Amino acid sequence: MVISWLRVPEEAELSEEVRELFARLREKTGFVPNVARAFALSPRFLLWFWYYDQLMRGEGLLTREEKEAMAIAISGENRCEYCVASHKRYLKDLTGDPVLPEVLAANPRRADLPPRTRALVDFALKVTHRHHEMTEGDLRPLREVGLSDEAILEAAEVAAMFNFTNRLLNALGFKPNPEYYHAP
Template sequence: MTTPRKTSRASGKKTASKAKPQVKPTAWVRVPEESEVPEDVRVLFGKFKEKTGFIPNVARNFALTPEHFLRWFRYYDFLMRNEDQSHLTRKEREMIAVVVSSANECEYCLASHSAYLREITGDPVLPDVLAANYRRAHLTPREHALLEFAYQITVDSASMSSADVQMLRAIGLSDEAIFEAAQVAAMFNFTNRIANAMGWVPNEIYYHLHRDKK
């Protein structure tokens, strides 16, 4: 009598092909691959990676229209990163970004600029307080006035008057600083609305960055 051969457990089963890992979408519209974007955008991506170790999703998402992205980024970068010609401190600009993004319920900008504010201040709590209720934060009179101004621009700009500008002049801000504050607030109202409308998802790392005090 012939002893039947033992069959392998794997016999008769199809070998599963290695599936590509699922990548969580970062927008509700198409996000271009890095190989698709123009050279000047790839160079900018490289600078992001060199500086932070990752490419912000805002850059990947916005690069769907490369020229729009580059023009937006030049203005944004000058407005938020320039020190030599700015009339506001970096802290003031980032606080405006957080307060405006909170008022607009923009997950992307709130996550990213809370991280930037934690980085430059070494304070892991301040961005959370600003996002919840900026009027409860420990602010200087100048900071408080700037955030009131930015909030008013965000929620009811049509009702503003020269008195809102005079309030800032009264505490020592120049007209140039006031105009810059208005531009920062407007930049985030613009970007918040695009991010919300297109479903932009922030890089998860933003939620973890700079949580420890310096």
């Protein structure tokens, strides 16, 4: 199966550090995500992976569910097949809700969300489509639902990370693992 339009290195070619990461991923999920396999072509991959992992899975002020909702909404708008598939799977696993991830991917504006998550998703959509028009007033809805400036910074990081990653994966033809579609 082709997972990228670029050459995907064989594991034997990779540094010990990357092979160790792949082993941890296999142990945790049962497979190596194609994004890791394709990004391994660049030594900078470990920096991206570290930042992504800290932002999405590390300690933060936003919940994992909120960040996944933002990721799906952004990735759906950007038509990133890889991120839509993988993050829908993650949100389904986190919430047990098979419908919400589908609605977020198809039309996030119609998703039934708690007020805080709605404010975060709306903010993420503006960052995605009209970032150049943003003003300080765009932070008001986030503050009104109780988000601190630190949490708002985290939300902006999530929005920027997914807009960056969606564009990179789309530009290089990354394909999602079948496991994202067939997980229990």
